[in-house]
Amino acid sequence: MDLTAFLIQVLNGVQYGFLLFLVASGLTLIFGIMGIINLAHGAFFMIGAYLAYSLTALVGNFFIAVVVGLFAMVAIGYLIERFAISFLYRRDHLYQVLLTYGLILVFNELQKIIWGTDFHSVPVPALLAGSVPLGSTQSYPIYRFFISLVCLAIAAGMYLVIARTRLGMMIRAGAWDREVVQTLGINIGRLFAIVFSLGAALAAFAGMIGAPVSSVYPGMGDQVLIISFVVVVIGGIGSVKGAFIGAMLIGLGDTFGKVLVPNLASFVVYALMAAVLLWRPQGLFGRGT
């Protein structure tokens, strides 16, 4: 592989990593702060994609559709938290796994009922259509650069919120010790509702901005789910920084794996995970059990 080809593959890996980070960041927040294993996270991703499809068709403008979709998703996330997840805080992880598994079944079927089983597409907004030539044969769509920029902005934004704001302080404290936070008079219930809605919205947002370069179809959340868990576990549960590094690692690993060892490509990702966990069982930036 010559230098240009190598660099292009690095670009591919990084860009895939950005999208993974977006989905995984929500998951790691929910995991880390609330201690909830949310199997329905992939379903949120799928809902985001379908919302992008319907709303863009309805409103005509992709960006407005995304904003509206975000509000919708925050509301949906809040409702799910209040009416299902909140009953599980004091319970074993097992029950969370099962409840959210049940949610997957419910959401998948609801999606079928509401949107049907056809394959759909979301057009790339005209503003961002077009490509930039890279090397002699290949060009890179501007929209993909846009996705990466957005993910970078969100990563920076999340860092700022968590490191510099009161809400971020409460989140970090809640991740460390829930009970102490409660005794300090902070409404942990409200904090959890905010975090869950935020996490769900992040997953949905990833589905929304990814939709124009992907396709919208039943069951699209399943694949995303497992890989985001891998990212979260590698990065360390509760650590957004870890989710970022983990996502990049997986993005690059998957990309180069496909090119260098195509027979073992999927295996590579999990082998990476096993290797990290053997070295540091709590993940790269995790706080330990």
Added chain:
Amino acid sequence: MSAGSGTLRQSRAIAGLLGLAVLGFAIFPWLGGEYYIDLLIKVMILGIFAMSLDLLIGYTGLISFGHAAFFGLTGYVLVMVTPEAGSISVWLALPACLIAAALVAVVIGWMSIRTSGIYFIMLTLALAQMLYYFFNDSTRYGGSDGTFIASRPSVSIGSLRLLDLSDRITLYYVVLASLVGTFVLLLVLLRAPFGQVIQAIRANEARTRALGFAVQNYKLASFVIAGALAGFAGFLEATHTGIISPAHLSWHESGMVMIMVILGGMGTLYGAVLGAFILVFLQEFLQDMTEHWQLAMGLVIIVVVLVLPKGVAGMIKRLESTLGNRHKARVSAVEAGDG
């Protein structure tokens, strides 16, 4: 009122119910049709699978989200050892499958047990996924389409044919015997010192360690036993259906068997079998009712988690003790001269 006699009556009542159930299963082939015999074979196999997971979840406190790895693995081992023509002897095939499952369980177990809590769950999931993708991406055994097993293992001594596993009724009784055998084995294991230790680990790991037990070794042993039993269930499943695919190792299967354990009631071996029975028949029932049965299924799971954390077995126990206490109240009322 002594707690001892209460639990003893409970155990006797439950033992009685179980005995009746086994009897029911035993005479069913004379009553039921071909389809339901097949369905019950599936239920019993899943029962063995679920009991093995209950050993981990309900008794050792290890929540493994990758248990289907062992269930599917032995199917593939069976494909590997079964020749194109003729058949392999069960005395070779079964030990091969069990040993393979146990070995993989040692590896996965050793890696996973170094962690606990959420990390344990995720690591078992990921390692199972590795195995899943190993079979999915390989072309050797059909890849994602899976493959079929050319012939069923032969059960014979020398040239004397003992059992014909391709006969449905024979297989039914073999599986029933396996189910009862597994139950008894696990019961004995749990009553033995080994079983007491792993239950102590679940109750309070730190204290058990402080008492001087090598907790990690006990956990690993439990994991390997559970893995081997799940592999046994997988062997029976592959023998029954004659096919294997990577989907048998997927996290969906792992999730399903977990639901069975919870639904039935974890920490009671018979609960796992009950859960398998209920889940399979619930799916049959819902599928016949509506095309949106997955929605109903999801709702049932959610309701069970929220409302019945101890599962149906827990509910039976509560019913049991309610009735038992009422009986006692009446008895003591009579004895006290009232009523």
Added chain:
Amino acid sequence: MTAKIYEPMSRRTLLGTAAATAGLATAASIVPFGVAIGAQAKVRIGILLPYSGTYAMLGNAITDGLKLRLAEAGGKLGGRDVEFVIVDSQMSVPKAPQNTQKLIAKEKVDFLVGPVHSGIAAAMAKIVGRAGNPIMIVPNAGSNAVTGPLCASNIFRTSFSNWQPAYPGGKVMADDGHKTAVTIAWKYGAGIQMMAAGKSSFEKAGGKVVKDIQVPFPSVEFQANLSEIAALKPDAVFAFFSGGGAVKFVKDYAAAGLKEKIPLYGPGFLTEGVSMAQGAAAEGIKTTLHYADNLDNAANKAFRAGYKKMYGKEANVFSVQGYDTGSLLLIAMDAVKGDSGAKKAMIAAMEKAKIASPRGDISFSAAHNVVQDIYLRKVVKGHQNLMGVVAKQLADPARGCRLA
């Protein structure tokens, strides 16, 4: 003094008891009822297709085509009313034996139609391909094995074998002047078999395949492979994907600027039923398949109009496969005047069947696979337009089938 020492039944216990009662009632319902048998009983057609998950669209299209054909025939097969027993296969191979047994042993269907997934087809063929079982018609699964080593006298296929639509594609690429090519497909049965077929005809016509790229199934992250293709600079690319993967691949391919520089070819599934979602990215792509939207025969014109009228949607190749399954069932039942027990006679009639299908004239080979024309199509404004016939009455070689 009596103290109430029993606890009142809590709400949770009550709900739990209700659930258990429902469960027991379910258990009670396992007592099978006798099925009414009589000459005028309905013909039961069991359908095992995916109605959930990625390929739900195919399951629905095939079912719609089948129902349309039977509706056109007055809703009767051999003079008897038709009843469908539909089971969602969920694309699950572990559940396939149970689902198949449900249709054969519990529902006692007269005919079995399905599946989409080749792994499930193998499982079904293993169970069904024996004397005494219902006739099985495969309306999609292309695995070569179904009319190969797993073939049986009571199994027919109205769709295609993976070899059929892919084989002529290689020669098309060579005829367009391309000397080197890269093949890319998912690494699973259909992908492997189709690529092998296309590669063999391409190389037979003098071309050379410089690399076979196999994407792990069902990954839809193609960027790494697209960059690989760009670096290899072949004359053309031969690709197979279907469903959501096809949408993404074609869009990604165009977005990577490869569409103009390295023409894309492949079996028609690359654009079938998804060209609307692919939009401009699919324009001009040439594919080979056993169907094209604007085939100029009377059957196709009537079929497309009827389909649009009944379902409000455009028909695709999967609808045609379902439609022709209906035609085959009609031929079988008409030959025995509704006596669904006369399997040998039905099979004989089906083997000799010649159907004027929307895809042209079709018949069946000795291995019971459909023999059909393969067309070259080009995507024009979202429609698969006919460019020409690339293979007439192409029969699958049926390697390994004892019937052939």
